[in-house]
Amino acid sequence: MRHHDTGARRADAAARARQGAESHFRLEAHLEAAVLHVAGTLTVHGALRALRLCEQLPAAVRTLRVDLRATTYADTSPVQAIAMLLVRWRRARPGRQSRIDLPPPHLRPVPTAPRRAVTPPLQSHADAVTRCSQTSPNQMRHSSTTPMRSSRLQRMSLVTAAVALLLAPAAARAQQPAPAPGRPDSAVTPTPPQPSPGQAPPEAAKTQQPPAAQRGLDFSGVIFGNFQYHTEAGANATNRFDLDRAYLTFRMPAGDRASIRATADVFKSATQGYQLRAKYAYLQYDYFKSAAASAVARLGILHTVEVDHEENFWPRWIAQVATERARFFSSADVGAATLVTLPGKWGEVYGTVTNGPGYANAGSDDRFKDYALRVSITPLAGGTPSLVRTLTISPWVYKGDTASKFVAGGAGQLGPVSRGLKRDRWGVLAGIRDPRLVIAASYAERSDESETGSNTLVSPVAVQSASGRVISAYTVFKPFLLADSARGLPLGVVLRYDDTRPDKSRDASQRFVIAGLTYDLNKRSALALDYQEQLPRNGLGGAPSKVYYAHFVANF
Secondary structure: OHHHHHHHHHHHHHHHHHHHHHEEEEEEEEOOEEEEEEEEEOOHHHHHHHHHHHHOOOOOOOEEEEEEEEEEOOOOHHHHHHHHHHHHHHHOOOOOEEEEEOOOHHHOOOOOOOOOOOOOOHHHHHHHHHHHHHOOHHHHHOOOOOHHHHHHHHHHHHHHHHHHHHHHHHOOOOOOOOOOOOOOOEEEEOOOOOOOOOOOHHHHOOOOOOOOOOOOOEEEEEEEEEEEEEOOOOOOOOEEEEEEEEEEEEEEEOOOOEEEEEEEEEEEEOOOEEEEEEEEEEEEEEEEEOOOOEEEEEEEEEEOOOHHHHOOOOOOOOOOOHHHHOOOOOOEEEEEEEEEEOHHHOEEEEEEEEOOOOHHHHHHOOOOOEEEEEEEEOOOOOOOOOHHHHOEEEEEEEEEEEEOOOOOOOOOOOOOOOOEEEEEEEEEEEEEEOOOEEEEEEEEEEEEEEEEOOOOOOOOOEEEEEEEEEEEEEEEEOHHHHHOOOOOOOEEEEEEEEEEEOOOOOOOEEEEEEEEEEEEOOOOEEEEEEEEEEEEEOOOOOOOEEEEEEEEEEEO
């Protein structure tokens, strides 16, 4: 008995030594995305280790990429096993996405002749893999089966289930087809992202992509609109259908570490019907990348520091965020930017230098540039999986100037006015975001200068200063999914309250409220029924607005 135990322990140690020599793993995780890098010789042992690493990821991680480009393998069984593990990981929670990046073609094994499938039903193998992957090392060690035999049984059931699953789309055939010639070098297995009211539609519409050097043109987009019924006094029951936006996004590689993105914006003009313009169009270069942090640079029409970030919490397809409604700044502008991911899951830093007027007014540029910086901190991202792990605190600052309207001087004027007019903003956003629950609040202030006078001796130029602020708080929650995330009804409740004071020295303000329901038709499309009211108070000019909406959104 002693010899038997000693031999078993030696065999177990040898197996672990082989496993460590065969595959090396490095897991990078941040907020909602993770990358598992695998290097060395890939075996089914390595696939089992990948399973354990995937199961340890936080619940907030929605996107997982397995990078096998630095691996070699004698046959495709380990890759098929990992594919099965990714399917299991995605099915654990709706809305997850995954992808496998394969080695270059010359490093892959030559496909062998297809073999006739002689496996039991799919469900039995899926159950076998589930039982196998859920068995702890201690349970395996104290099993009546020897460690080596248990390991072999795990490998056999895992590979069999992976092959059976890959054969499921062709169940009517008894053989597995060989890979088609010219197939891309990346095996993409995405699950469509669930349209969450807490995510910005343009970003939510992103599709998972192969590495830049291996993919071609990628196309995605989002479209959202509404039917609105006005009830204000004197509106005479005005109602209409509206297409708010259609964003069409194209992405392509531009050499090593470089890529481009171009997003076309179909919008409704006040006077000329629907038109097409560029919303985003920039070159991105990944100038730093490590296991702990990364950094990219962008040049072109790009995101400003706050609006797009807050749209990760608030559903843009229902209404604009408070800072954009209050005309603090545009959601995009022309300039340069850098995005730095902080190590240890601590968040990110995003800085921009832009022209200032926004992408819709690119022709009104002047010699002044606007500088902005946002720091997003996720202090609980490395803690125990829970809803509060997604807590994000994002202070931001925006420093800008605009040119005087008398910058060029003119006949009868005192001369050119070269000084700039202050255009500063700052604020902070804090909230948690989950497909089932979003709670967030933001505060922002603006400080602007304006001119009066005609720049003459009789009416010289005078500069006036004004400051305003906006407070916004909102929540989007799905009570049935909170109770049962797997089978709950995808019905949501959306509530929002904004209070805007254009001039802090006065009590005049504007209240804006939203209350309604959302329903997810599927993982990419959703509907909403809501009431929106805008009410001037304490002497602020403008007419009240009371509108019932029926919204829709579709990502593709």
